Amino acid sequence: MGEGKAVLNERKMTSVFERYLTVWVGLCIIGGIVLGKVAPDLAKTLDSMSIYVNGAPVVSIPIAICLFFMMYPIMVKIDFASVVQAGKRGKPVFLTLFLNWCIKPFTMYAISIFFLGFLFKSFIGPEAVDLVKMPFGLDLPVGSQHGAGIVVMQEGIKMLQIPLWRSYLAGCILLGIAPCTAMVLVWGYLARGNDGLTLVMVAINSLTMLVLYGVLGGFLLGVGRLPIPWQALVLSVSIYVALPLVAGYFSRKWIINAKGEQWFKEKFLGVLTPVTIIALLLTLVLLFSFKGEVITANPLTIVWIAIPLFIQTILIFALGYGAARFFKLRYEDAAPAAMIGASNHFEVAIATAVMLFGLSSGAALATVVGVLIEVPVMLMLVGYCKRTTSWFEN
Numbered sequence: 001m002g003e004g005k006a007v008l009n010e011r012k013m014t015s016v017f018e019r020y021l022t023v024w025v026g027l028c029i030i031g032g033i034v035l036g037k038v039a040p041d042l043a044k045t046l047d048s049m050s051i052y053v054n055g056a057p058v059v060s061i062p063i064a065i066c067l068f069f070m071m072y073p074i075m076v077k078i079d080f081a082s083v084v085q086a087g088k089r090g091k092p093v094f095l096t097l098f099l100n101w102c103i104k105p106f107t108m109y110a111i112s113i114f115f116l117g118f119l120f121k122s123f124i125g126p127e128a129v130d131l132v133k134m135p136f137g138l139d140l141p142v143g144s145q146h147g148a149g150i151v152v153m154q155e156g157i158k159m160l161q162i163p164l165w166r167s168y169l170a171g172c173i174l175l176g177i178a179p180c181t182a183m184v185l186v187w188g189y190l191a192r193g194n195d196g197l198t199l200v201m202v203a204i205n206s207l208t209m210l211v212l213y214g215v216l217g218g219f220l221l222g223v224g225r226l227p228i229p230w231q232a233l234v235l236s237v238s239i240y241v242a243l244p245l246v247a248g249y250f251s252r253k254w255i256i257n258a259k260g261e262q263w264f265k266e267k268f269l270g271v272l273t274p275v276t277i278i279a280l281l282l283t284l285v286l287l288f289s290f291k292g293e294v295i296t297a298n299p300l301t302i303v304w305i306a307i308p309l310f311i312q313t314i315l316i317f318a319l320g321y322g323a324a325r326f327f328k329l330r331y332e333d334a335a336p337a338a339m340i341g342a343s344n345h346f347e348v349a350i351a352t353a354v355m356l357f358g359l360s361s362g363a364a365l366a367t368v369v370g371v372l373i374e375v376p377v378m379l380m381l382v383g384y385c386k387r388t389t390s391w392f393e394n
Helices: 002-010 021-038 042-048 061-075 080-119 164-176 183-190 195-223 230-259 261-297 301-326 331-342 346-357 362-387
Strands: 050-053 056-060 129-133 149-154 157-163
Touching: 021 261, 021 362, 056 061, 061 230, 061 261, 061 346, 080 164, 080 195, 080 301, 080 331, 129 149, 129 164, 129 346, 129 362, 157 164, 164 195, 164 301, 164 346, 164 362, 183 195, 183 331, 183 362, 195 230, 195 331, 195 346, 230 261, 230 346, 261 346, 261 362, 301 331, 301 362, 331 362, 346 362
Parallel strands: none
Antiparallel strands: 050 056, 129 157, 149 157
């Protein structure tokens, strides 16, 4: 028992980027707001470097590059061949899939609409509005109603004007349908979970996202009377999930064949580890350079968004951890099974929010708040797992 505790205590974050992610995000908020004041046109200029369709910007090239480098290091770590091992761990894999795709998206919607659309609506501003991109392929005349939005002309481009709280709701929805496939490897490791099982579940969730992310996203956005950009959703999944997934799969295979698995893990992955975080932080600086005025005018905006996200995280963890105990899973399987649902794939959520609604949208801001609370909340849950190992059979 003493030896087991010693091993558990040895498991710590080794990357300074991961350990202080909340600090870096906080600095990005400050840096982005300052950048927005000093060089207000910089972010707009970069975001305007886009691929246009029918006169409307669809894919921001600089942001797409940043977001690809957020995703590729995650995907290249995954050994998709290990998916075949999932049959040996039926219960935890089934629990994870059920929690992530049958429960989590709908609890996120319900919790977010209660807090943002009812409890905090007066604080956010009942009349406050946000300008978001028109759904890809939709061409409506100015003044037309689309869902909860009205088509307006902004700097020569048609945009949708929607209630600000609904824009925040959209960001929360995109977080709720994105189960974690990156940082959960860290959380499972710190909690002394089954690393092999975590990798299998990450691989399965990555493949499942290709099918269900767009379907659930479109459905819940529609229920929330938000733009339903089906074509952009498909394009977003293709660019930010499928492309890095395919690139990661083939480059992993090629590098291991050429250099060996040990070199791949010790050298190549070591170089890539900070790449995701750096790309993420650059994107956040640009995003907050747009949203500085909203935050300074209403400094509690981040709090209003963070509260439903925090409650959702705790609820999903409790459901997963409780179900794992009910099904009598081993602790090593229970911890990652609960955490992969509680944690969010904020990289995909940010990428999708930026593509669907724009870098300056409230939806993009809401996904960033998910990053802000991710580390402290998940570390708290890791500590809870460590204190409750005796609940499970080993």
